[in-house]
Amino acid sequence: MSRAATTVGESRSLHRFANPARFVRIADAVYPWALAGMAVSFLIGLYLALFASPADYQQGDTVRIMYVHVPAAWMALFVYATMAAGSASYLIWRHPLGVVAAKAAAPVGAVFTFLALATGSLWGKPMWGTWWVWDARLTSVLILFFLYLGYIALMNAFENAERGQKAASLLCLVGVVNLPIIKFSVDWWNTLHQPASVSRIGTPAIHESMLWPLGLMALAFTLYFLVVLITRMKSELLGARLRALGAAAAEGR
């Protein structure tokens, strides 16, 4: 009787760990490729961006800030969208990996957002003559930064980790309303920030010599995110395993 009960318990716990285990297998297979791809695209991308691409005829060499600023801003949005997808899968299907991914991605996204704001500020000083303007694009990205921080704070604010995960996932989904506002802020309002020039319908309003390094840098940033995400998710899963083992040991099995 008790034997049967343990097998049922084991198979259920195996079922619970099935998805994370498969994730770790896939992640381990992807990881070296992502790492190598990141290194190569960073090397070529940085060389093209900083040396080979032409200086802008108006902005001079300051245009090179773009190759960090624009991918960082894209990633700020992309990471939040990833987090929202993870949070939704966690809340709807109780998929534990969803919240692990979102939790692991949050600090990375916050740093990308900060990078976009900081490089934008450095770019704004020579171009607009000011470090900061309260323009719709800048303000909405600043709000995104605060949403990241709020998510992290809420995640860690509960004694019961699961409550924190659920509450933060809900907050993450509510914050999604900000994403279209950021994307379209340059079209809806008259902003100092320029409208999108790459993702336009038809041909992009940017020359190939600048589009290539930009694309490579975006690829490098995405792969960097993937690499860090895999590392952080794996350590998060290991941490959860450790806590479970510790709790089991404390209960005396």
Next chain:
Amino acid sequence: MVGGAFGALVARDLRLALRQRGDALTVVLFFVLTAALFPFGLGPEPNLLARIAPGIVWVTALLAVLLSLERLFLADYEDGTLELLAQAPLPLEAVVLAKVLAHWLTSGLPVLAAAPLIGLLYGLPAEGYGVLLAAMALGTPSLSLIGAIGAAVALGARRGGVLVPLLVLPLYVPVLIFGVSAIDTRLQGFEGDASLLLLGAILAAALPLAAFAAAAALRQAVE
């Protein structure tokens, strides 16, 4: 029957607020006092004060509403009422809306009523009062609704009182922007500005969003 329960819940919260009369009064006092601080800090120059009046009214109103957010669900959570409400036939979404309505009646509405007084103190031009009241009537319910999400999500968290402003303030920014710009454009002599419509749109979007999100958070809190 559901309507009756909704009304009963609103009446209960209002009765509780009336019995502890201090609460609603504190919100208004906080609102007026904070707004009265700015002339000390900025100097009493009438042109400057008249120009910043819409912004001051909105920022202080936002902070005053924030002040009372923490108690929105906390008392019910701590004494177990929330668990009973979660089991009641009235859907939790409706419970949220009832509590938000009561919260607005005891914080947003008093602040709205006191706003013209602040306008007077700051020398707001006469044509600004109508649009000030209209903007606040459309905007302050959104503040209560969005705040309810933050209050519900942070229920039972450590340092919940500090956490709620951190979560809610970024989400308040659109209300603040359109609330101020509605008054500013009218003062510059333009009619038919879109800001009031946008405030209404925010309210229309926040109404279902807050109800669903806050109810989901409450369900987790009592689970």
